[in-house]
Amino acid sequence: MTGLDVKNLSKSFGALKVTDDVSLRVEPGEVHAIIGPNGAGKTTLISQLSGQLASDAGSVSIGDRDITHLSMPERVKLGLARSFQITSILPGFTALENVALAVQARRGSSFRFFGNVAGEAELNEAAMSALAEAGLDDRAEVLAKSLSHGEHRRLELAIALATDPKVLLLDEPLAGVGGEDAEAFVSRLQTFKGRFTMVLIEHDMDAVFALADRVSVLVYGKLIATGKPEDVRSDPAVRAAYLGEEEVA
Amino acid sequence: MSDLTATAPGRAAPRMAGRVKAAIILFILFALMPPLASALDDPFYVLIGTRILAYAIAALALDLILGYGAMVSFGHAAYLGFGSYAVAILSSYGINDLGLQLLFGITLSAVFALITGAISLRTQGVYFIMITLAFGQMAFFFFISLSAYGGDDGYGLSERSTLMGIDILQSDFGLYYVTLALLIAMFVLCHRIVMSRFGRVLTGIRENPTRMEAIGYSPFRYQLTAFIISGCITSVAGVLLANQAQFVSPAFMSWHRSGELIVMVVLGGVGTLTGPIGGAVAALLLEEWLGALSEHWRLWFGIFLVLMVLFSPRGITGVLERMGIVRTRQ
Numbered sequence: 001m002t003g004l005d006v007k008n009l010s011k012s013f014g015a016l017k018v019t020d021d022v023s024l025r026v027e028p029g030e031v032h033a034i035i036g037p038n039g040a041g042k043t044t045l046i047s048q049l050s051g052q053l054a055s056d057a058g059s060v061s062i063g064d065r066d067i068t069h070l071s072m073p074e075r076v077k078l079g080l081a082r083s084f085q086i087t088s089i090l091p092g093f094t095a096l097e098n099v100a101l102a103v104q105a106r107r108g109s110s111f112r113f114f115g116n117v118a119g120e121a122e123l124n125e126a127a128m129s130a131l132a133e134a135g136l137d138d139r140a141e142v143l144a145k146s147l148s149h150g151e152h153r154r155l156e157l158a159i160a161l162a163t164d165p166k167v168l169l170l171d172e173p174l175a176g177v178g179g180e181d182a183e184a185f186v187s188r189l190q191t192f193k194g195r196f197t198m199v200l201i202e203h204d205m206d207a208v209f210a211l212a213d214r215v216s217v218l219v220y221g222k223l224i225a226t227g228k229p230e231d232v233r234s235d236p237a238v239r240a241a242y243l244g245e246e247e248v249a
Numbered sequence: 250m251s252d253l254t255a256t257a258p259g260r261a262a263p264r265m266a267g268r269v270k271a272a273i274i275l276f277i278l279f280a281l282m283p284p285l286a287s288a289l290d291d292p293f294y295v296l297i298g299t300r301i302l303a304y305a306i307a308a309l310a311l312d313l314i315l316g317y318g319a320m321v322s323f324g325h326a327a328y329l330g331f332g333s334y335a336v337a338i339l340s341s342y343g344i345n346d347l348g349l350q351l352l353f354g355i356t357l358s359a360v361f362a363l364i365t366g367a368i369s370l371r372t373q374g375v376y377f378i379m380i381t382l383a384f385g386q387m388a389f390f391f392f393i394s395l396s397a398y399g400g401d402d403g404y405g406l407s408e409r410s411t412l413m414g415i416d417i418l419q420s421d422f423g424l425y426y427v428t429l430a431l432l433i434a435m436f437v438l439c440h441r442i443v444m445s446r447f448g449r450v451l452t453g454i455r456e457n458p459t460r461m462e463a464i465g466y467s468p469f470r471y472q473l474t475a476f477i478i479s480g481c482i483t484s485v486a487g488v489l490l491a492n493q494a495q496f497v498s499p500a501f502m503s504w505h506r507s508g509e510l511i512v513m514v515v516l517g518g519v520g521t522l523t524g525p526i527g528g529a530v531a532a533l534l535l536e537e538w539l540g541a542l543s544e545h546w547r548l549w550f551g552i553f554l555v556l557m558v559l560f561s562p563r564g565i566t567g568v569l570e571r572m573g574i575v576r577t578r579q
Contacts, residue, residue: 050463052459052462052463071462071467072462072463073466073467076462076463076464076465077465081463081464082463084460084463088457088459088463089457089460090453090456090457091456091457092456093452093453093456100449101450101453101461101464102465104446105465105466109446110446110450110466110471111446111474112445112446112447113441113442113445113447114441114442114445115445115446116444116445117444118444120446159460159464162464163464163465
C-alpha cells in the first residue's frame with residue numbers, strides 16, 4: 001500500500017494564491033477527503049497532485065518516490081491516477097473502448113501498428129471487469145457520448161480503476177449524481193477501501209462522512225484543519241469557514 | 250461477456266467494414282478503367298488516371314493525421330516534392346530503380362517530418378497549420394534555389410523508373426497499374442494502422458488529449474510517429490507523380506498543392522481513409538472538366554466546395570451515408 005506526501009505545495013495565478021503552502025500526508029490505504037467551500041482551490045490541488053498543473057513550489061511524493069517534476073503520464077505509470085469533476089471521456093468511443101485504452105496503457109507497447117486492437121481479448125476482459133466494478137458492464141457497447149450523466153460518472157470511475165492505481169485522486173465523483181444513485185455510488189467506493197489509497201474531493205457531506213478516514217479542510221488555498229471526520233466536524237474554525245456557512249444556507 | 254469479447258467488439262468495426270467495401274469497389278473500378286479507356290480510344294485518360302491515383306495516395310496519407318490525429322498539415326506538398334526530387338536526384342546519378350527511389354524519398358521525408366514535426370507539434374490548432382505551412386515553404390524555396398536540378402524551371406526526366414530491372418513503367422498502362430498496386434498497399438497499411446493499438450491511441454488523442462494523459466499516454470510521441478508515417482507515404486505519391494509527368498519542379502511542393510490535398514480529404518470525408526481517395530478522384534476530375542469548360546473553373550469549383558462543406562460536412566462519404574449506400578454509424 002502506498003501513501004502520498006505533499007510538502008509546502010504552492011500555486012498562484014497572478015496575484016491570486018490558489019494553493020498556499022499546503023502540506024499533507026495521506027497514509028497508505030486511507031481514504032482522505034478534502035473539503036472546502038467553492039473556490040477553495042480543491043480542483044487546482046488535485047491538478048497539481050496529478051501533474052496536470054505544474055506547482056510553483058513544494059514537493060509531491062508517492063511512497064518514497066519524489067514525483068514533483070514528473071508529467072501526468074509518468075505519474076500514472078507510477079500508480080497515481082485521477083478522475084475528473086467535469087466528465088472527461090472519449091465521446092466517439094464505446095464505454096468498453098474508453099476503458100480498454102486505459103488497460104492498454106499499462107499492458108505492452110502501444111507502438112504496435114498491426115493487429116486489430118478491438119480483437120485483443122486480454123484488453124477487453126480487463127476492461128469489462130473494470131466496467132463491472134463501476135456498475136457499467138451492461139452498457140459496454142454504447143458510445144460514451146450516448147450515456148447518461150450518471151453513467152458518465154461511472155465511466156470516469158471505470159477508466160480510473162483500469163489504470164490500476166495505487167493512489168486514486170477522485171475529483172467530485174458524485175458531481176450531479178443524486179438520491180439512490182449517489183448511495184449506490186458511495187457503497188461502490190466503499191468496496192475499494194483498503195485496495196488503494198484514495199484522495200476524495202466531494203461536496204456531498206453524507207458521502208464524505210461515510211467514506212473518509214480523515215478529512216482536510218481547504219479554505220482560500222490554505223489547509224485549516226486535518227483530522228478524523230467527527231473532530232473536523234466540531235472544529236470551530238471549520239464550522240465558521242465552511243460547515244456553518246452551509247447551515248446558514 | 251465471454252462471447253462479447255470473442256466477437257471483437259468495437260465501434261469502429263462495423264463502420265470500417267462498410268468503408269473497406271467501398272474502397273474495394275473503388276479499386277475494382279480503377280482496375281477496369283484502362284481497358285475501358287482504350288476501348289473508347291481515349292488512352293489519354295490512363296495518364297490522367299495515374300495522376301489521380303498518385304494524389305489519392307497523398308490524400309490518404311494526409312487523412313491519417315488530419316482525420317485520425319486532428320493534425321491539419323498545410324505543408325504536405327513538401328513530401329510530394331521529396332518523392333519527386335528523389336527520382337530526379339538519383340536519375341542524375343544514373344539510378345532509375347523504383348525501389349531505391351522510394352527508399353530515398355521515404356528517408357528524406359522521414360528526416361524532414363521528424364525535425365519539422367517535433368517543432369510543429371509544440372503548437373496546436375491554427376498555429377500548427379501556420380507552422381507546417383512555413384516549413385513547407387522553406388522546402389519549396391530550398392528546391393527553387395537548387396540550381397543543379399533546374400531550380401525554378403524544374404528538371405526533365407529522360408526516362409521513367411525501372412522496377413527490379415524491368416521497364417514495366419515505360420508503358421502508361423504499366424505505370425498506371427503499379428500506381429494502383431501502391432495505392433492499394435498504402436490503403437491496407439493505413440487501414441491496419443487505424444485499427445491497431447497505435448491507431449486507437451492516436452484517435453483517442455484526437456478526441457480528448459487530457460484524458461489520454463490522465464491514463465498514461467504522452468500525446469507527442471504518438472502524434473509525431475503518425476506525422477512521420479504520413480509524410481513517408483506522401484513521398485510515395487511524389488515518386489509516382491515524377492514518373493507520370495517525367496518532370497519534377499518546385500511547383501509540386503507549393504502551398505497551393507498542400508491546400509489541394511486538404512481539399513481532397515475534406516471533399517471525400519475526413520477520417521474515413523476511403524473518402525479521401527474518392528475526394529482525389531472528384532477534385533481532379535472536376536479540375537479537368539471544369540477547366541475544359543471555362544478558364545474561371547476555380548470559381549465554380551470554389552462554389553461547389555462551399556456547398557459541399559455547408560450541406561455535407563462529412564464530404565462525399567456523408568452524402569453516400571445519407572443515401573444509405575455506405576453504412577452509417579449506429
